[in-house]
Amino acid sequence: MTAIDPTAHLTAEQIEELGRELDAIRDEVIADRGEKDAAYIRKVISAQRKLELVSRGVLLFSLFPPAWLIGTAGLSVAKIMDNMEIGHNILHGQWDWMRDPKIHSTTWEWDHVSPSEQWKHSHNELHHTYTNVIGKDNDLGYGIMRVDEDQRWHPFHLGQPLWNFINACFFEYGIAAYDLELGKNLHKRRRKNPEFRARARAVGRKIRKQVLKDYVIHPLLSGPSFLPTLAATFTANLVRNIWTHSVIMCGHFPEGVQVFERRSIKGETRGQWYLRQMMGSANISGSKAMHFMTGNLSHQIEHHLFPDLPSNRYAEVAVKVRALFEKYELEYVTGPLPKQVLSAWHKVFRLSLPNKKPKVKTPDREQELIAA
Amino acid sequence: MTSTALRSRARKLLEMVTTPLLPSDYLDLVSPLRAGADLRGRIEAVHPETGDAATVVIRPGRGWRGHTAGQYVRIGVDVDGVRLWRAYSLTSPTDRQDGRVTITVKAIPDGKVSNHLVRRAKPGTLIQLDQPTGDFVLPQAKPAKVLYLTAGSGITPVMGMLRDTGFDDVVMVHCAPQPQDVIFRSELHDLVADKKLRLTEVHTDTDGMLDIARLDELVPDWAERETWACGPAGLLDAAEEHWSEHGVQERLHTERFRPSIVVAGDGGEVTFSTTGKTVDAGGATPLLDVGEEAGVLMPSGCRMGICFGCVTPLKAGAVRDLRTGEITEAEPGVLIQTCVSAAAGPCDIER
Numbered sequence: 212m213t214a215i216d217p218t219a220h221l222t223a224e225q226i227e228e229l230g231r232e233l234d235a236i237r238d239e240v241i242a243d244r245g246e247k248d249a250a251y252i253r254k255v256i257s258a259q260r261k262l263e264l265v266s267r268g269v270l271l272f273s274l275f276p277p278a279w280l281i282g283t284a285g286l287s288v289a290k291i292m293d294n295m296e297i298g299h300n301i302l303h304g305q306w307d308w309m310r311d312p313k314i315h316s317t318t319w320e321w322d323h324v325s326p327s328e329q330w331k332h333s334h335n336e337l338h339h340t341y342t343n344v345i346g347k348d349n350d351l352g353y354g355i356m357r358v359d360e361d362q363r364w365h366p367f368h369l370g371q372p373l374w375n376f377i378n379a380c381f382f383e384y385g386i387a388a389y390d391l392e393l394g395k396n397l398h399k400r401r402r403k404n405p406e407f408r409a410r411a412r413a414v415g416r417k418i419r420k421q422v423l424k425d426y427v428i429h430p431l432l433s434g435p436s437f438l439p440t441l442a443a444t445f446t447a448n449l450v451r452n453i454w455t456h457s458v459i460m461c462g463h464f465p466e467g468v469q470v471f472e473r474r475s476i477k478g479e480t481r482g483q484w485y486l487r488q489m490m491g492s493a494n495i496s497g498s499k500a501m502h503f504m505t506g507n508l509s510h511q512i513e514h515h516l517f518p519d520l521p522s523n524r525y526a527e528v529a530v531k532v533r534a535l536f537e538k539y540e541l542e543y544v545t546g547p548l549p550k551q552v553l554s555a556w557h558k559v560f561r562l563s564l565p566n567k568k569p570k571v572k573t574p575d576r577e578q579e580l581i582a583a
Numbered sequence: 584m585t586s587t588a589l590r591s592r593a594r595k596l597l598e599m600v601t602t603p604l605l606p607s608d609y610l611d612l613v614s615p616l617r618a619g620a621d622l623r624g625r626i627e628a629v630h631p632e633t634g635d636a637a638t639v640v641i642r643p644g645r646g647w648r649g650h651t652a653g654q655y656v657r658i659g660v661d662v663d664g665v666r667l668w669r670a671y672s673l674t675s676p677t678d679r680q681d682g683r684v685t686i687t688v689k690a691i692p693d694g695k696v697s698n699h700l701v702r703r704a705k706p707g708t709l710i711q712l713d714q715p716t717g718d719f720v721l722p723q724a725k726p727a728k729v730l731y732l733t734a735g736s737g738i739t740p741v742m743g744m745l746r747d748t749g750f751d752d753v754v755m756v757h758c759a760p761q762p763q764d765v766i767f768r769s770e771l772h773d774l775v776a777d778k779k780l781r782l783t784e785v786h787t788d789t790d791g792m793l794d795i796a797r798l799d800e801l802v803p804d805w806a807e808r809e810t811w812a813c814g815p816a817g818l819l820d821a822a823e824e825h826w827s828e829h830g831v832q833e834r835l836h837t838e839r840f841r842p843s844i845v846v847a848g849d850g851g852e853v854t855f856s857t858t859g860k861t862v863d864a865g866g867a868t869p870l871l872d873v874g875e876e877a878g879v880l881m882p883s884g885c886r887m888g889i890c891f892g893c894v895t896p897l898k899a900g901a902v903r904d905l906r907t908g909e910i911t912e913a914e915p916g917v918l919i920q921t922c923v924s925a926a927a928g929p930c931d932i933e934r
Contacts (some may be wrong), residue, residue: 238907249664257612304891310666316891320603335890420602428599518889
């Protein structure tokens with residue numbers, strides 16, 4: 212959809228061959244999946260719970276500033292782990308193969324205001340099936356932003372750097388609203404739809420529980436440390452929201468990531484589907500700690516190719532995937548977090564303004580001139 | 584306010600503290616065997632019995648309700664990271680002082696769980712437990728004469744009975760390929776030496792399979808005995824026929840370990856048990872399509888195996904993953920992605 216199609220040099224046969232090679236990578240991991248992987252997710256879950264317990268324990272004394280700092284930092288990390296490496300990946304069914312009903316996509320609930328069930332629909336089903344297809348994948352700008360030149364500009368978009376910043380701070384609420392398709396459903400007629408009302412009630416219940424826990428019960432338990440604990444949980448949620456928002460922006464917004472037209476996915480083959488995931492996602496480079504804290508969404512390309520493979524395997528898969536990018540002469544968009552975040556924000560700012568007038572009239576016109 | 588109401592209030596408050604998790608999720612980190620937890624057990628030792636059988640000593644959680652001799656327990660063991668459930672007879676007496684229970688497992692060829700338990704299980708491992716169950720048990724009133732007719736690992740529930748309750752007149756006929764394959768052999772011979780048991784071993788490698796008609800010669804008064812039989816289907820079928828022919832079938836109690844064996848095929852009859860619909864399905868058609876075609880309201884999502892929006896319990900039979908060819912057999916708690924699974928033989932989908 213971008214002026215130059217970066218996959219134009221590939222023949223249909225090559226694309227199907229690419230698909231087969233990716234299937235082989237997937238099969239290899241599935242055949243090898245086992246005890247070590249199961250031990251990994253159990254260890255992460257147990258570590259997250261212990262960290263959260265200890266942090267909340269420390270916050271009981273948060274009147275004392277060092278306790279506030281340690282507790283807030285610990286709780287922020289615990290919330291990020293719950294959201295990213297644990298919640299996001301379990302809800303993708305990455306650990307369903309273990310047949311442990313406690314670590315399963317059908318039973319897991321996360322420390323997040325969007326109920327798992329609704330998020331699975333909007334994220335796993337809509338976003339992962341229709342990745343970067345304008346009009347089908349609402350993750351493209353979350354319905355409040357313009358993220359590609361081909362989207363029509365509207366004066367509303369002038370404010371999008373501000374919307375994006377507010378969205379980052381309250382990201383979990385943004386996601387809940389997004390899962391509800393609030394913008395579309397707030398019209399008078401749709402508001403009354405019983406199915407929408409039931410989902411809205413479920414979100415309401417979840418928000419009530421989360422808010423009660425973080426902003427009432429835990430501060431109350433802290434007694435004289437009521438206000439510092441309140442501030443600490445608010446800060447931890449803010450840190451978690453800004454962090455996840457940044458990581459997620461890096462997944463599909465940086466420069467170099469392609470978007471697709473609705474008609475381009477009609478009758479898409481397996482190979483073409485894979486190719487769209489490859490061109491529609493971007494990675495974050497960095498240390499093991501960085502990959503862990505992003506829930507391995509730093510391997511966004513690999514995650515989009517194989518959303519149900521255990522996250523702890525993406526790093527090894529990435530080596531093989533990257534080799535395929537090179538073999539097929541495709542651009543593997545990646546970079547360190549600051550660079551990718553900056554690139555995504557740059558796009559948010561740039562597209563808040565209407566497109567610049569093209570210097571030449573149209574590419575077609577140019578072709579004609581050359582031909583003449 | 585009653586104490587129950589108080590407790591329930593306190594529990595609600597605790598749940599508010601730990602939402603979206605439950606207080607038990609945190610307690611499980613430190614005390615997985617406590618009262619009130621999901622029932623689990625800890626493997627404390629594994630003792631070899633024969634070349635391919637071992638006794639597993641398990642300390643059950645506080646919620647364990649105890650068993651009756653002859654009963655079995657379902658256990659959930661993580662093998663290569665995958666939780667698999669199997670049923671094993673309890674071989675320990677019911678009044679064991681240390682509160683432990685034992686199961687005795689024979690490794691069957693290609694048996695994932697049995698081989699794991701016999702050869703690789705480590706003390707300290709947590710396993711999942713169900714409460715003991717089964718009606719292959721001794722009656723309240725002691726029968727005067729008892730016959731135990733067993734073969735192979737069929738001896739395990741009977742060993743639980745032998746260790747639990749002594750009778751005045753007990754005869755046992757046990758079949759195993761060779762003497763060294765007889766599980767609990769030395770203990771059985773001790774019982775024989777103490778005149779608590781009369782034992783006939785049939786070594787099928789040399790003697791051939793037990794011909795049920797030989798019972799007249801081995802145990803002349805078999806028809807007068809209350810009989811408990813456990814072993815392969817062939818033996819039990821022959822015994823049932825034999826006891827019926829002599830009109831004493833009410834004295835025979837049998838236990839079958841493997842009521843049905845799943846044979847994975849290509850396509851088959853699919854039953855949607857909740858809606859009560861049954862249709863024939865090809866081996867290449869996703870079960871989601873099969874269900875929708877049959878008018879069953881199926882949960883669905885991406886239809887390509889990535890969103891896990893269509894997972895549904897597989898109650899019986901086997902299915903094939905259309906992407907990898909992998910076969911999944913029904914077991915309690917097994918969920919399948921209907922959009923990428925096809926019938927591999929007859930199967931039952933809970934919809």
